[in-house]
Amino acid sequence: MEKRVTFKGIWLPLLLVLPQMLITAVFFFYPAGQAVWQSLFIPDPFGLSMQWVGLGNFEYLLSDPYYRASFATTAVFSILVTVVSMGVALYLAVLADRLIKGSGTYRTLLIWPYAVAPAVAGVLWLFMFNTRVGVVTWYLGQLGYDWNHVLNEGEAMGLVVVASSWGRVSYNFLFFLAGLQAIPKSVIEAAAIDGARFWMRFRTIVFPLLSPTTFFLLVVNIVYAFFETFGVIHTITSGGPQQATTILVYKVYADGFVGQDLGSSAAQSVILLLIVSVLTIVQFKFIERRVHY
Amino acid sequence: MRLQTSLLAFAAVAATAGSAAAQTEIEFWHAFTGRLGELVAEQVETFNASQSDYVVVASHKGNYSETLNAGIAAFRAGEQPDILMVFEVGTATMMAAKGAIKPVFEVMADAGADFDQDAFIGSVKGYYTSSDGQMLSLPFNSSTPVLWVNRTALEAAGIDPDTDLSTWQKVGETLDALKAAGSECPLTTAWQSWIHLENLSAYHNVPFATKDNGFSGTDTELALNGPVQVQHIAQMGEWAKDGKFIYAGRRNEGGANFRAGECALFTESSAGYAGIKAEAEFDFEVRPLPYWEGVEGAPQNTIIGGASLWVMEGQSDEEYKGVAEFLKFLSSVDIQAKWHQDTGYLPITTAAGEKTKEMGFYDENPGTDVAVIQMTAKEPTANSKGLRLGSFDQIRTLIDEELEGVWAGDKTAQEALDSAVERGNVLLRRFEQSAQ
Numbered sequence: 001m002e003k004r005v006t007f008k009g010i011w012l013p014l015l016l017v018l019p020q021m022l023i024t025a026v027f028f029f030y031p032a033g034q035a036v037w038q039s040l041f042i043p044d045p046f047g048l049s050m051q052w053v054g055l056g057n058f059e060y061l062l063s064d065p066y067y068r069a070s071f072a073t074t075a076v077f078s079i080l081v082t083v084v085s086m087g088v089a090l091y092l093a094v095l096a097d098r099l100i101k102g103s104g105t106y107r108t109l110l111i112w113p114y115a116v117a118p119a120v121a122g123v124l125w126l127f128m129f130n131t132r133v134g135v136v137t138w139y140l141g142q143l144g145y146d147w148n149h150v151l152n153e154g155e156a157m158g159l160v161v162v163a164s165s166w167g168r169v170s171y172n173f174l175f176f177l178a179g180l181q182a183i184p185k186s187v188i189e190a191a192a193i194d195g196a197r198f199w200m201r202f203r204t205i206v207f208p209l210l211s212p213t214t215f216f217l218l219v220v221n222i223v224y225a226f227f228e229t230f231g232v233i234h235t236i237t238s239g240g241p242q243q244a245t246t247i248l249v250y251k252v253y254a255d256g257f258v259g260q261d262l263g264s265s266a267a268q269s270v271i272l273l274l275i276v277s278v279l280t281i282v283q284f285k286f287i288e289r290r291v292h293y
Numbered sequence: 294m295r296l297q298t299s300l301l302a303f304a305a306v307a308a309t310a311g312s313a314a315a316q317t318e319i320e321f322w323h324a325f326t327g328r329l330g331e332l333v334a335e336q337v338e339t340f341n342a343s344q345s346d347y348v349v350v351a352s353h354k355g356n357y358s359e360t361l362n363a364g365i366a367a368f369r370a371g372e373q374p375d376i377l378m379v380f381e382v383g384t385a386t387m388m389a390a391k392g393a394i395k396p397v398f399e400v401m402a403d404a405g406a407d408f409d410q411d412a413f414i415g416s417v418k419g420y421y422t423s424s425d426g427q428m429l430s431l432p433f434n435s436s437t438p439v440l441w442v443n444r445t446a447l448e449a450a451g452i453d454p455d456t457d458l459s460t461w462q463k464v465g466e467t468l469d470a471l472k473a474a475g476s477e478c479p480l481t482t483a484w485q486s487w488i489h490l491e492n493l494s495a496y497h498n499v500p501f502a503t504k505d506n507g508f509s510g511t512d513t514e515l516a517l518n519g520p521v522q523v524q525h526i527a528q529m530g531e532w533a534k535d536g537k538f539i540y541a542g543r544r545n546e547g548g549a550n551f552r553a554g555e556c557a558l559f560t561e562s563s564a565g566y567a568g569i570k571a572e573a574e575f576d577f578e579v580r581p582l583p584y585w586e587g588v589e590g591a592p593q594n595t596i597i598g599g600a601s602l603w604v605m606e607g608q609s610d611e612e613y614k615g616v617a618e619f620l621k622f623l624s625s626v627d628i629q630a631k632w633h634q635d636t637g638y639l640p641i642t643t644a645a646g647e648k649t650k651e652m653g654f655y656d657e658n659p660g661t662d663v664a665v666i667q668m669t670a671k672e673p674t675a676n677s678k679g680l681r682l683g684s685f686d687q688i689r690t691l692i693d694e695e696l697e698g699v700w701a702g703d704k705t706a707q708e709a710l711d712s713a714v715e716r717g718n719v720l721l722r723r724f725e726q727s728a729q
Contacts, residue, residue: 045365257358
């Protein structure tokens with residue numbers, strides 16, 4: 001029998017969800033509505049005049065081959081950031097979970113990078129990989145590898161992926177570790193007694209039981225890669241070389257805040273919003289089925 | 294006791310309010326930090342101490358783009374400052390914003406200030422004047438690209454440090470010699486679009502864009518894929534392929550390499566002077582920007598980069614009088630001469646340049662006048678007056694992208710510049726539409 005807590009009347013529940021609704025309305029629905037509205041105009045930067053262009057901004061964007069190319073760039077970037085940051089975090093969490101001594105220290109150290117702002121993280125990585133004075137560049141040079149992310153597109157993409165994933169590993173680590181510790185020891189011990197080795201236990205017991213956490217992190221990390229990484233891109237590559245690291249959100253920033261083209265920038269935000277909504281719906285519809293709560 | 298305190302507080306507030314009412318406050322937003330920030334603060338203090346009617350309050354609002362954004366956001370909220378610093382690429386945006394800005398010549402005329410536009414250096418002023426010659430904003434910090442030479446590196450490579458570097462042909466020979474001697478960075482650059490396309494065009498008297506580089510209308514189109522530009526970029530691409538030109542980044546990343554003594558030649562703004570002088574542990578020299586021998590009319594004059602001061606609409610007459618006073622003060626001879634000598638930026642008036650010369654500054658600091666001479670040697674033409682293009686920041690970005698294609702060997706110079714023109718024109722049409 002399912003147990004349900006029910007309220008009498010509808011005023012109390014309404015009152016209880018009201019703060020959340022208000023916050024969503026003020027900080028999400030209102031700005032999103034503004035973006036949709038603005039995307040239908042070409043305004044001048046000072047707000048002195050606005051010209052109605054209907055879907056003109058969208059037509060302008062989608063007919064631009066460079067804009068269309070940045071969809072592919074964004075897909076590659078987001079998948080890499082999500083896979084790298086979740087993979088490394090899961091690996092570290094499994095290791096930290098098995099620790100008996102000094103686990104507190106390890107955990108604290110692993111969580112630290114999360115406190116570093118994305119733009120600052122970008123600068124740190126940029127220094128290490130600076131083509132002339134970077135420490136890593138120097139060591140690579142000793143090994144005979146000529147690192148030059150200023151002109152090499154693959155290297156530039158690698159660098160922004162690593163820099164964007166780095167701080168994210170901490171966040172994911174925290175959730176994975178909590179997830180791992182919530183798995184009852186008795187289940188794992190029972191499997192061990194039955195003769196299941198570590199890898200077998202991980203594959204058949206731990207990972208499935210961790211799936212709610214993994215699913216949550218998947219959604220959150222994709223949203224992160226889509227929206228919050230422009231600081232890193234801005235400080236490390238500014239979207240270059242050529243357009244190798246120009247992801248959609250960076251273009252929103254560059255066109256809106258640097259180029260003062262608010263109509264195009266608004267239209268791009270709307271497109272981005274649609275993509276992420278669709279992705280999230282797809283994730284909930286298809287991947288969530290395989291999640292065991 | 295409590296009543297007493299609050300009375301005292303009230304009296305204090307009333308007193309400060311009283312003194313503030315007597316002086317009109319002028320808000321000035323700028324983009325300078327560090328040493329430049331200090332020098333601006335010093336100018337403002339000197340002005341405030343020199344008279345008692347106005348108080349200029351200077352605030353730092355971030356880098357150039359951020360300052361422009363802050364100004365725009367403030368205008369939309371009706372809280373705009375009196376004076377806003379805007380970098381040269383934002384000029385067309387500001388000009389198109391009729392109703393948001395008050396042209397400097399108008400501010401001066403309304404205030405009855407004695408203001409002689411002819412006192413300003415033509416090629417500096419030209420960037421910021423309307424097509425009928427009226428000054429729209431006051432040039433504040435202006436620089437122009439020059440060739441920086443590491444004499445020690447040339448000597449180490451067995452090259453006479455006094456060798457002729459006036460033309461790109463000669464520079465090419467020197468690069469060959471440097472490479473042959475094992476130099477890892479014969480040439481690098483900062484601000485590639487500004488130096489190797491915008492200034493290249495002006496210096497060789499060829500258009501960067503149609504309609505007098507945008508001065509006579511927003512229906513302008515890019516023209517930077519002409520033979521002079523294509524030939525130059527193709528040559529730079531060759532040098533990049535042979536390891537003679539080292540590309541360090543879109544902004545002034547190359548400066549770190551040059552200052553560290555790694556690069557022999559460096560094309561960078563004349564305002565790089567302060568930094569190079571402070572850090573370089575080698576013998577350096579400033580030379581005029583090289584030109585291609587055989588191009589008719591070269592060398593013409595180079596154009597400027599930097600920022601100017603725009604006066605915002607919607608302030609009281611009293612404030613505009615103060616603004617006029619302050620702008621007059623900034624362009625006065627002593628203040629300008631000091632600014633020029635302290636920063637390496639160009640003097641904006643002829644008199645300030647002459648005064649610096651009389652003081653013996655150029656003799657003590659050889660090469661500091663190279664930029665001034667390069668800018669003023671010839672009367673600017675329609676191709677060398679400056680550039681006035683909308684969405685120019687974005688256009689520079691796409692030029693950067695295309696040039697990176699050439700440096701990486703993915704595109705020929707012709708392909709890259711054709712593509713830059715095509716992509717840039719789309720942005721120009723959008724700007725034309727928004728400015729209507």
